[in-house]
Amino acid sequence: MKNPLLDHSGLPHFCQVSPEHIEPAVDALLSENLGAIDRLLEAPGPRAWDPLVDSLEAMEHRLGRTWAPVAHLNAVVNSAGLREAYNRCLPKLSRYNTQVGQNESLYQAFLAVAEADDGADRARSAVLEYALRDFRLSGVALPREQKARFRDIMERLSSLQSRFEENVLDATNAWSRQILDRSALSGLPDDVLERARAAAEAKDLKGWFFSLDFPTFYAVQSHADNRSLREDFYRAWTTRASDTGPFGGRWDNTEIMVEILALRHEAASLLGFNNYAEYSLATKMAESVGQVLEFLEDLAARCRPTAEDELNRLEALAGHPLEAWDIAYFSERLRKQLFSISEEELRPFFPVDRVLKGLFETTTRLFGIEITAAEAPDTWHEDVRYYEIRDSDGPRGGFYVDLYARKHKRGGAWMDDCIGRARLQGVDDLPVAFLVCNFMPPSTGRPALLTHEEVVTLFHEFGHTLHHLLTRVPYPSVAGINGVAWDAVELPSQFMENFAWRPEVLPAISGHYLDGSPLPTETLDRLIESRNFQAAMAMVRQLEFSLFDFRIHASDHGFSTAEMRETLESVRRQVAVIPYPAFNRLPHAFSHIFGGGYAAGYYSYKWAEVLSADAFSAFEEEGVFDENVGRRFLENILEVGGSVPAAEAFVAFRGRQPSPEPLLRLNGIPVGE
Numbered sequence: 001m002k003n004p005l006l007d008h009s010g011l012p013h014f015c016q017v018s019p020e021h022i023e024p025a026v027d028a029l030l031s032e033n034l035g036a037i038d039r040l041l042e043a044p045g046p047r048a049w050d051p052l053v054d055s056l057e058a059m060e061h062r063l064g065r066t067w068a069p070v071a072h073l074n075a076v077v078n079s080a081g082l083r084e085a086y087n088r089c090l091p092k093l094s095r096y097n098t099q100v101g102q103n104e105s106l107y108q109a110f111l112a113v114a115e116a117d118d119g120a121d122r123a124r125s126a127v128l129e130y131a132l133r134d135f136r137l138s139g140v141a142l143p144r145e146q147k148a149r150f151r152d153i154m155e156r157l158s159s160l161q162s163r164f165e166e167n168v169l170d171a172t173n174a175w176s177r178q179i180l181d182r183s184a185l186s187g188l189p190d191d192v193l194e195r196a197r198a199a200a201e202a203k204d205l206k207g208w209f210f211s212l213d214f215p216t217f218y219a220v221q222s223h224a225d226n227r228s229l230r231e232d233f234y235r236a237w238t239t240r241a242s243d244t245g246p247f248g249g250r251w252d253n254t255e256i257m258v259e260i261l262a263l264r265h266e267a268a269s270l271l272g273f274n275n276y277a278e279y280s281l282a283t284k285m286a287e288s289v290g291q292v293l294e295f296l297e298d299l300a301a302r303c304r305p306t307a308e309d310e311l312n313r314l315e316a317l318a319g320h321p322l323e324a325w326d327i328a329y330f331s332e333r334l335r336k337q338l339f340s341i342s343e344e345e346l347r348p349f350f351p352v353d354r355v356l357k358g359l360f361e362t363t364t365r366l367f368g369i370e371i372t373a374a375e376a377p378d379t380w381h382e383d384v385r386y387y388e389i390r391d392s393d394g395p396r397g398g399f400y401v402d403l404y405a406r407k408h409k410r411g412g413a414w415m416d417d418c419i420g421r422a423r424l425q426g427v428d429d430l431p432v433a434f435l436v437c438n439f440m441p442p443s444t445g446r447p448a449l450l451t452h453e454e455v456v457t458l459f460h461e462f463g464h465t466l467h468h469l470l471t472r473v474p475y476p477s478v479a480g481i482n483g484v485a486w487d488a489v490e491l492p493s494q495f496m497e498n499f500a501w502r503p504e505v506l507p508a509i510s511g512h513y514l515d516g517s518p519l520p521t522e523t524l525d526r527l528i529e530s531r532n533f534q535a536a537m538a539m540v541r542q543l544e545f546s547l548f549d550f551r552i553h554a555s556d557h558g559f560s561t562a563e564m565r566e567t568l569e570s571v572r573r574q575v576a577v578i579p580y581p582a583f584n585r586l587p588h589a590f591s592h593i594f595g596g597g598y599a600a601g602y603y604s605y606k607w608a609e610v611l612s613a614d615a616f617s618a619f620e621e622e623g624v625f626d627e628n629v630g631r632r633f634l635e636n637i638l639e640v641g642g643s644v645p646a647a648e649a650f651v652a653f654r655g656r657q658p659s660p661e662p663l664l665r666l667n668g669i670p671v672g673e
């Protein structure tokens with residue numbers, strides 16, 4: 001029987017894939033690829049793009065065509081069999097990647113091709129440049145002993161990082177509160193109370209039982225009238241996995257953090273960098289440690305006065321000085337007072353078909369492309385839709401849309417590639433994307449209705465989708481979002497979000513689901529106004545995290561506990577406006593940077609936001625639907641994928657370097673001098 005995962009002739013055959021196809025398909029491709037690499041390296045004669053690089057691109061592309069549907073099915077229709085097969089393949093794929101990444105002869109062969117490259121084909125040069133960079137960053141060029149040490153460090157880091165996360169998880173799970181007195185819970189929303197009641201019953205307990213998951217913590221901070229209850233939860237939350245608080249010392253991450261920083265520093269030094277921050281920037285748009293620090297400090301200085309005003313306003317409402325556990329509570333009251341707007345009240349005006357239609361029309365006006373529903377021959381669920389995207393010259397690609405939450409589907413919203421764009425070695429594939437959300441499904445007699453926040457999410461993921469689909473680059477490793485610097489990859493997505501807030505667009509994406517009546521103007525105004533609520537406070541908070549992350553990775557040695565502490569305090573003195581109690585140990589649960597991939601990269605959120613706001617401001621200047629600006633964005637940002645460095649692509653579109661001022665303006669923060 002033929003394995004459907006190895007048939008790369010059209011769209012994937014989702015219905016035909018079963019768990020027993022997965023491992024054999026992956027095994028077959030991996031050994032085929034490794035064999036082909038050996039044969040390429042054994043071939044006599046000088047190294048050239050064709051067949052060497054072209055073949056490598058084609059191999060990775062085929063692997064992607066097999067693996068993308070597997071990873072996707074595992075995420076959206078998970079089952080025990082699928083998960084097992086998927087997990088069995090993960091270590092094989094990672095071993096394969098190390099094997100290829102540390103293959104010295106392959107590295108030398110790429111080097112030879114790169115040396116002969118005349119730079120005439122930008123995309124080819126980019127493929128070579130990034131490939132060589134990634135070879136070096138995986139330690140391929142190190143002497144034997146250092147190479148071994150590098151590999152050991154990487155292995156040790158991955159186990160330390162996962163222990164860091166386990167500690168956070170265990171400390172979070174260990175804490176709970178049983179409350180017997182109903183009056184202590186006043187202010188909490190009904191659904192939170194119901195959940196706590198049910199949790200108590202399930203444990204045969206009286207009263208209400210609360211655990212420390214984020215939604216519960218957030219609800220208590222925002223709504224509980226009882227100040228000491230808020231403080232109790234705040235203390236538990238901000239001391240997780242640390243030396244202090246209710247479980248002080250029990251799942252303490254302190255030593256792990258110190259070792260992680262020391263090892264990262266050593267790994268970076270082995271590769272010739274001064275510190276880990278430099279290593280992190282090797283794959284990003286930002287050019288130097290100094291540039292990132294200046295970027296963050298400048299934004300902080302500009303936002304701080306407005307953030308202080310916002311805090312003063314809160315204090316005026318409260319009538320007393322605020323502690324950290326009062327901020328969310330009084331913010332919620334102020335928000336109600338100012339905007340009296342609720343997401344639930346807006347929902348009936350955003351039926352999903354209306355939103356999609358308006359979103360597609362907006363895209364057509366911006367970029368001159370048509371999006372039409374098409375028959376999806378073979379999908380994984382009856383709710384899935386398939387759309388084709390074309391311009392006047394013909395088809396450009398297609399995308400699956402899977403909108404609703406259901407059992408066995410991973411939470412959140414994302415875009416992923418199904419097929420990358422490829423034109424090489426007899427392969428001619430148009431890009432195909434997955435756009436996945438977890439909205440509330442339709443109920444009887446009522447279509448799916450979105451909150452405005454969900455509408456913004458849809459626009460965001462659609463921005464990623466366009467980036468993946470509209471690329472014109474023929475080489476998969478730099479087509480679409482591939483090869484795009486991490487701190488720039490959110491540019492198209494955050495850019496698209498802006499349209500969901502515009503008075504020119506909102507009427508096109510809304511209309512009451514019963515009679516199509518428009519959003520009342522006054523509601524629409526309040527919605528748009530509410531966008532900037534406490535924007536400066538949110539900004540300085542993100543900047544505080546970013547600066548802390550970047551500074552602890554930018555020193556010329558590892559960091560002791562005391563130094564880490566000192567850095568945190570000095571960052572807070574410089575940036576933060578809300579008061580922090582001495583017991584606060586938020587870094588001990590900062591999984592983004594200690595547990596995973598955002599180390600010395602947390603600033604990327606703000607960096608990309610500056611780019612997207614600045615890009616959007618070109619549309620504000622020329623008119624939101626200006627065709628020329630739309631075409632420039634299409635040609636300079638969306639179509640080039642990773643083949644042009646992000647900084648250069650931005651300047652080509654905007655005609656100048658990025659400026660933080662549009663982001664400040666968009667957030668209602670004075671731009672100043």
Ligand SMILES: [Zn+2]
Pocket residue numbers: 460464490493
């Ligand atoms: Zn995104």
